[in-house]
Amino acid sequence: MKICIDCDDAAVNLKKVLYNHIKSKGIDITDLNYSEGKENSMYPEIGFNLAKEVVAGNYDRGISICGTGLGMAMIANKVEGIFAGTCHDVFSAERLRKSNDAQIITMGERVIGPELAKTIIDAWLVSEFAGGGSTPKVAQMRKLEKESFASNK
Numbered sequence: 001m002k003i004c005i006d007c008d009d010a011a012v013n014l015k016k017v018l019y020n021h022i023k024s025k026g027i028d029i030t031d032l033n034y035s036e037g038k039e040n041s042m043y044p045e046i047g048f049n050l051a052k053e054v055v056a057g058n059y060d061r062g063i064s065i066c067g068t069g070l071g072m073a074m075i076a077n078k079v080e081g082i083f084a085g086t087c088h089d090v091f092s093a094e095r096l097r098k099s100n101d102a103q104i105i106t107m108g109e110r111v112i113g114p115e116l117a118k119t120i121i122d123a124w125l126v127s128e129f130a131g132g133g134s135t136p137k138v139a140q141m142r143k144l145e146k147e148s149f150a151s152n153k
Helices: 012-024 043-055 070-076 090-098 114-126 132-151
Strands: 002-007 028-031 061-066 084-086 104-108
Touching (some): 012 028, 012 061, 043 061, 043 070, 043 104, 070 084, 090 114, 104 114
Parallel strands (some): 002 061, 061 104, 084 104
16 A cells, blocks of 8 residues: 655644554655755645545545644545545545545644654554445535536636
């Protein structure tokens, strides 16, 4: 599994913690570090860049972190083919993958501490789409997503 991670200026510390935690597990992780060398990068372009990398197939999953995680989820979901959600508890992180087949998890450094964040990421990393009763729901979300993006073209 290939993972990418990035953050805005409100989440630098949590990104470092999660990057090192995931790396220590032997998982292939890349810090996209979109803001490096750029002046005034804001979370919308950082989150959008990460989502584009995932939808292009360069990474299997992505982790976007900002102050709350909410803005990162909102911008990632503007990329056709991406499902992203903010998770600050283990159950939601598991369901994000198992029920919704989301590729991107978002978090907020101002919302949770580093130890809880590591526990949440661990649960998310081992969770896979379960199918079953969720399959028609995810298929419907994909269909509605295509309609929405097609109407904007």
